[in-house]
Amino acid sequence: MAKPASKRKGTRRRAGKVARGARLRRWALRGVLGAVGAVLALVALFAVVRPPTTPYILSEGLRLGGVERRWVPAERIAPAMLRSVVAAEDANFCLHWGFDMGAIRQALDAGGNRGASTISQQVTKNVFLWHGRNWARKALEAVLTPMVELFWTKRRILEVYLNVAEFDEGVFGVEAAAQHYFGVTAEKLSAQQAARLAAILPDPKGRSAGKPSAFVQRRARAIADGAVTIRADGRAACFED
Secondary structure: OOOOHHHHHHHHHHHHHHHHHHHHHHHHHHHHHHHHHHHHHHHHHOOOOOOOOOHHHHHHHHHHOOOEEOOOOHHHOOHHHHHHHHHHHOOOHHHOOOOOHHHHHHHHHOOOOOOOOOHHHHHHHHHHOOOOOOHHHHHHHHHHHHHHHHHOOHHHHHHHHHHHOEEEOOEEOHHHHHHHHHOOOHHHOOHHHHHHHHHHOOOOOOOOOOOOOHHHHHHHHHHHHHHHHHHHOOOOOOOOO
């Protein structure tokens, strides 16, 4: 016995919905895979090609009408600067794969009031993401940081970080910062000058390397000592020539 026309139409509608749902899922999967592939390609590209800008530099340039920024390769940055920023921001930089689990545990024990971001996480945020504290950005940072560690050398991570970091309002990168504060190139920075620049990185708009407060001076001295220590104990080996 043939099915009534109404039942046949209902069956066709359900089949059509199932087919449309399957097509949407396929397109969604292709979209996700395409986005992942594009991000991987970009991470791999920036392992050898300098990032032209970052979302934050772009927004600050629009807000201020321009920024000071000059890219400089790692070999033209004073070794003391490389060691100083590691001593200041991520002393175990050479020992982890993107996340410092010890620092994360300490931050949790302290109630989340202290930072635990590594240089790898910071460069990932600066180059690929946006500033601000929210779970979406943190989740993306957690996914992208291992990719950066996989494709980039430790020296490359440090090189990019020092070229996109903010050192004063509208001043980005260690070359512009060295000239802005001390009238020298990044290659000519002294150990003291390098330590001062590293000391202001957590708060570049609120601290000055040119006219350091007593706090910045104390922090710079501690960073200079730390830079000597990590060189002596081998924690600078992954980025030193």
